[in-house]
Amino acid sequence: MSDRRIWTLEEEDVMISILKGIVAEGGRCDTGSFRSGSYEHVASKMREKIKDINITAKHVQNKMKRLKDKYSEAYDMLNMSGFGWDDTHKCVTVTDTEILDAYVKKHPNKNYTANRPFPHYERLTIMFGKDRATGSMAESAADALDHMGLEHEESDTAGFSRPLSTPSNVASGSSDPNA
Template identity: 25%
Template sequence: MTREGNENETNNRAAWNELHKAFLVELLVECNRPGTRLQNAWSRVAWNDMARRFKTKFIDSNFSVKQLKEQERTLKKQYKTVNRLRDQSGFGWDPTRKMVDAPEEVWAPIMQIDKEAKRWYNKHFPYYEDLHSLYSGCIANGSRRCGSNYFANPENQVEMNSPSPTIPTP
């Protein structure tokens, strides 16, 4: 592909509406199975199939695989923010309105310090349940991270030649 072709592809931003997003989420859920979903991403075959199905359903739109992937990343980021809010004390989820729910006194301090969270004040997120089925337990959140000091400490070193105490030797 020529350099000009690459520039055109990156400069053409997709015009996403709610129907497009809902269909993408539907396809992601449908492709959430072994063979099409790898460890934490979808296979190339799955992305190509999703792009083909988008072109079939939305004839007036021509979404590329790259644009679908970018929208999936955006939805994942939004899911992470909504999920983080939902997990905070004082917050809940309204399944009827499909939005994060909390009293004003709980929202007030959060909105002053967190721009991403402020965005979800009185705003629905209709894809939460489907995205939760895709991402819950699959997103790295740093809860098991270890800094370089951990590995530099001799107490944390595991001797590789010693047998495991939980596995019986023959």
């Protein structure tokens, strides 16, 4: 017997509404994940709101994972040239087949296809929007060292020299940077 279930739009809508309330009440950790017991709470509330629904916390957790993957895919498309949003049909749009083909080739395991309805996308932004890495705070290793003040460590130690470690001399067990 499979534990997999097919969700209706109504069930997804109810689940998202409950989760939206949890987010509004601060039910997410700083990492963006939901607090312990949240999925069980959602399943319980869904059983109260939808007659004869057979749903568990694991169903809710799995659905959230799939929706997050789908949201991420749509988000990525919308942040690329050539893709747009159709507010009437609630879907990511692309008219140039070359752009779509290039995207599909680069993302073969995609969870969302452009031009297909995704009615919950805008509501999911409340739950997943902050979880997206944009790269705006990314820094190189040299920048990180500079910000930590470590790049000048050798000059600050007045004559103390420590060997440099590189992946090749660490693997060989040598501390000689010229090895």
